[in-house]
Amino acid sequence: MRFIYVLLITILIPSLLCAQQVLPSHYLALKIKRNGIQDNTWNGGHGLALTLPSPPFDKEISDSIMDERRRLINASSNPFGVIGFNNNGTYDSDYSGFMSSNIIHENLKTIENTHVALGASKSGQRREIFIAGTAVNTADNRIGIIVARLYSTEDPSNRHLFGENGLVLLRSDQIAPTANRLKLLGLYATPTNPTNKLRLVILAKTNNATRAYIVALLSNGLIDTSFGQNGIQLLDTRGNVDFDTARLTRSQHQVVSRRDFYLSWTTTIGFSSIINVRKFFFPDGNLDPNSRPISLRVEIGKVDKHYVSINNSRMAIVSSIPQAKKSAYHIGIFSSSDGSPDIAFSGDGRRYFVRNFPTQLKLRAIAFANDQKLYFIERSNRQPDNEIVISRRLMDNSNQGALDNTYGINSQIQVNKNMIRTPNGNILNTPVKLNATNAFIEELTNDHILVITGSVGAIYEP
Numbered sequence: 001m002r003f004i005y006v007l008l009i010t011i012l013i014p015s016l017l018c019a020q021q022v023l024p025s026h027y028l029a030l031k032i033k034r035n036g037i038q039d040n041t042w043n044g045g046h047g048l049a050l051t052l053p054s055p056p057f058d059k060e061i062s063d064s065i066m067d068e069r070r071r072l073i074n075a076s077s078n079p080f081g082v083i084g085f086n087n088n089g090t091y092d093s094d095y096s097g098f099m100s101s102n103i104i105h106e107n108l109k110t111i112e113n114t115h116v117a118l119g120a121s122k123s124g125q126r127r128e129i130f131i132a133g134t135a136v137n138t139a140d141n142r143i144g145i146i147v148a149r150l151y152s153t154e155d156p157s158n159r160h161l162f163g164e165n166g167l168v169l170l171r172s173d174q175i176a177p178t179a180n181r182l183k184l185l186g187l188y189a190t191p192t193n194p195t196n197k198l199r200l201v202i203l204a205k206t207n208n209a210t211r212a213y214i215v216a217l218l219s220n221g222l223i224d225t226s227f228g229q230n231g232i233q234l235l236d237t238r239g240n241v242d243f244d245t246a247r248l249t250r251s252q253h254q255v256v257s258r259r260d261f262y263l264s265w266t267t268t269i270g271f272s273s274i275i276n277v278r279k280f281f282f283p284d285g286n287l288d289p290n291s292r293p294i295s296l297r298v299e300i301g302k303v304d305k306h307y308v309s310i311n312n313s314r315m316a317i318v319s320s321i322p323q324a325k326k327s328a329y330h331i332g333i334f335s336s337s338d339g340s341p342d343i344a345f346s347g348d349g350r351r352y353f354v355r356n357f358p359t360q361l362k363l364r365a366i367a368f369a370n371d372q373k374l375y376f377i378e379r380s381n382r383q384p385d386n387e388i389v390i391s392r393r394l395m396d397n398s399n400q401g402a403l404d405n406t407y408g409i410n411s412q413i414q415v416n417k418n419m420i421r422t423p424n425g426n427i428l429n430t431p432v433k434l435n436a437t438n439a440f441i442e443e444l445t446n447d448h449i450l451v452i453t454g455s456v457g458a459i460y461e462p
Contacts, residue, residue: 036408063115067127071095075116075131082116082129097150110136115187132187132200143182145170145202163221175213176204186248190283199283201248210243212263214285236287237278241265249308264308273303275317292339296332300352309368310336316374320363327355331401344397351401372396387416
C-alpha cells in the first residue's frame with residue numbers, strides 16, 4: 001500500500017515582526033521520498049507547494065480523500081468547503097470551492113467536524129463533491145448536521161438540485177429526538193450508484209447514553225426512507241459509545257471500494273483504559289457477524305488518544321499514554337477479518353513502547369502498510385520551534401515493532417521551518433509554531449510519500 005500523509009500545521013509568528021508581511025492560512029505541501037528524504041524535484045523543482053485559498057480559512061483541515069486519478073481533496077470547516085491538489089502538487093481549482101457565507105449564515109452559525117465524499121461522475125472525468133459537518137448552533141439554537149453538494153465541473157447548476165441552494169440541514173430531532181449533542185463521524189457516497197446515495201455516520205448524545213446512527217440521503221438531499229427505519233439505522237455497538245473519544249476508520253481509502261468501516265472509542269476505568277472497536281459493513285451499516293468485538297485493555301495509564309489503521313490482513317490499534325517528559329505508546333495487533341489477537345506478534349499481540357525523543361510528542365496519525373510497516377505522525381513541543389516527526393516501525397513478527405533505521409535520519413524525518421521557504425527562496429528566520437491538529441494518510445505512488453500541511457501563516461518579504 002502507498003501513502004500520502006496529510007497534516008494540519010498552523011504557524012504562529014510573534015507580532016513584533018511587523019516589518020514582514022504575514023498572510024493567513026496557507027496550504028503547504030512537501031513531498032518526501034519513501035526513504036524519508038525530501039524530494040526537491042517535485043512541483044516543478046520547488047520541492048513544495050504553497051497555496052493561499054480564496055477565501056482564506058481559519059480552521060483546520062478536518063478530512064481528506066483522494067480520487068482515482070490521485071487528486072487530493074481536503075475539507076475545511078471555516079470556510080465550509082474543500083481545497084484540492086493535483087497529483088503533481090499544483091493547486092487544483094476544479095476540485096476547490098467553498099459555500100458562500102451568505103448562504104450558510106441563514107442556516108447555522110458554526111460548523112465543526114467537516115467530512116468530504118466523492119460521488120459519481122457522468123463523464124468519468126470528475127466526480128461531484130459532497131461535504132457535511134456538525135452544525136453546532138443553528139439559527140434557532142438547535143443542533144444538527146449540514147450536508148452540501150458543491151458545484152460539479154460537468155454541470156455547475158446541478159448543485160441547486162440538492163436540498164435548498166445546495167444545502168440540507170438535518171436537525172437533531174430527526175435523528176434522535178432527545179439528543180442534546182451531535183457529532184458527525186463520517187460521510188460516505190456510493191460512487192458506483194448513479195443516484196449518489198449518501199451515508200452519514202452520526203453520534204447522538206442524550207442525558208443517559210450516546211448512540212451511533214447511519215442516516216441515508218438520496219441524490220436530491222431527501223432522507224432515503226427505504227433505508228433502515230425511515231432512513232435511519234441504529235448501529236449495534238454492543239454498549240454505550242464515548243462521545244468525546246469516538247472515531248471512525250475506513251478499511252480502504254479507494255473511492256469505489258469502501259466496503260466496511262470501524263467505529264472505536266475509549267472507556268476509562270480507574271487508572272486504565274479500554275479501547276473498543278466494532279466493525280460494520282458499508283453501505284448497510286450491519287455489524288460484521290464474523291468479527292468479534294474488540295475490547296483492548298490498556299493497564300499502564302490513561303489513554304490520551306487512540307488511532308486505528310487496517311492493512312489487507314491486520315489491524316493496528318495504537319494508544320498514546322502521556323508521560324511527564326516522554327511519550328509512551330501501547331500497540332495492539334489484530335486480524336482485520338475476525339478481530340482475533342495476532343499472537344505471533346509479541347506473544348499476545350501487544351507491545352508497549354517509550355518514545356526516545358528529546359521532548360514529549362503528541363500522536364496525530366498512524367498508517368499500517370501492507371508491507372507490515374506502521375507509520376507514525378507526531379508533533380513535538382520543542383522550543384522555540386516545534387516540529388512534525390514522521391517515523392515507521394517494522395511490525396513483522398521478527399522485528400516486533402522496532403523502529404526502522406533505514407528511514408530518514410536516525411529512523412525519522414523531522415518536518416520543521418527549515419523546510420519552508422518564502423517566495424524568494426529564503427528560510428524562515430523567526431520562531432515558528434507547528435501545531436498539527438489533524439493528519440490524514442492516503443494512497444499515492446510506489447516510491448514517494450507526500451506530506452500536505454494546511455492552515456499555514458507564512459512570512460512573506462515585503
